[in-house]
Amino acid sequence: MNIGERIKKLREARGMTQKEVALSLKMDQSQYSKIEKGKTDPTTTTLDKIAKAIGVEIADFFISNDPLEDVNSIDKSTLQKLQILEQLDEDEKQSIFKIIDGLISKKKLKDTLSNALSGA
Known part of the structure; x- marks a missing residue:
């Protein structure tokens, strides 16, 4: 599973929409969608902001409990x-x-x- 898929899985597990996360990041929803679809690679700064927005640790994007x-x-x-x-x-x-x-x-x-x- 790539980083975008992990972000999406964690976001959905918390019952959040892409729009909610994008708004908290002050990012356009289409740009955020590209991250989840793996069409663009987020910077570590962006990963940190996404982690905080959905209430997880940045390490959760790289470690699976599945x-x-x-x-x-x-x-x-x-x-x-x-x-x-x-x-x-x-x-x-x-x-x-x-x-x-x-x-x-x-x-x-x-x-x-x-x-x-x-x-x-």
Whole structure:
């Protein structure tokens, strides 16, 4: 989820409209809408003002309490995936490591066979 989506989700959770937030920011509603739609990136100063307007901490825009938000890790960076992995219990980690080891072994075998066939 991008920053605009997080802002929108937090605003809606507090029952506020875009117009209410934009008015408290002394910002045109269309400009505020662009922030929520991800069409423009807000400055840190603007993020701080938005956070105060909707009654949250600026960190709330970057931290999710939704455990399902991290389920699809395909679009996450390797570091983010490792951080998610660290949240698993030990048995779950071991299962993931066994899968990874199996895939690495499969790749090594495939590469070895490919090299052997291309050299023949």
